Amino acid sequence: SQQGEEDPQALSIQEGENATMNCSYKTSINNLQWYRQNSGRGLVHLILIRSNEREKHSGRLRVTLDTSKKSSSLLITASRAADTASYFCAAPRPDNQAGTALIFGKGTTLSVSS
Amino acid sequence: SAVISQKPSRDICQRGTSLTIQCQVDSQVTMMFWYRQQPGQSLTLIATANQGSEATYESGFxxxxFPISRPNLTFSTLTVSNMSPEDSSIYLCSVEKTSGGDTQYFGPGTRLTVL
Known part of the structure; x- marks a missing residue:
């Protein structure tokens, strides 16, 4: 079953603009992670935000978490062409049968043009 | 963090054959997982690789x-057996240093094409 669901599915912006991606999940979680994937390569870990955190920053990235709405957002400020990639949110399996295996959303494909 | 390598990075195989993918981590980790990413799709968990015991498979696997080995805390293999074109995917291993809410790191993936 799917835990994370991103929207939009695709986003096209100009360099310098901000990009916001949203993720909704279904069950209570103790953390949520965001990843980036360039052209079908491996996943790069961006940020982990815990359930007791509301906002977290890393460089040009800002992640928020609203546990009451079961949603998270990833904001990329002052985007660059190099930010072109697919972005995924991932949350732990709700049943913990496999430790902390992750359930991934479908992802948002971001295209930044110069 | 953890540095993860996978071999091979890509391969093209004939149907009916098998391919073994290796995952090596630069430090001991508690948890290792194998995921599959079919073309244009998100990641799906195949199994949790357990050190010294049988892997825990997800529904549908x-x-x-997909036999899996994990002989120690830094290495695991995934074999894709009797392959068909539907097995064409990217296969990724991931690791978590501790169990329970830690950052999960991914390898670079193995891109498999089955003809």
């Missing part, structure tokens, strides 16, 4: 098709 079976040991005969």
């Amino acid at each position: 079976v040991i005969d098709k």
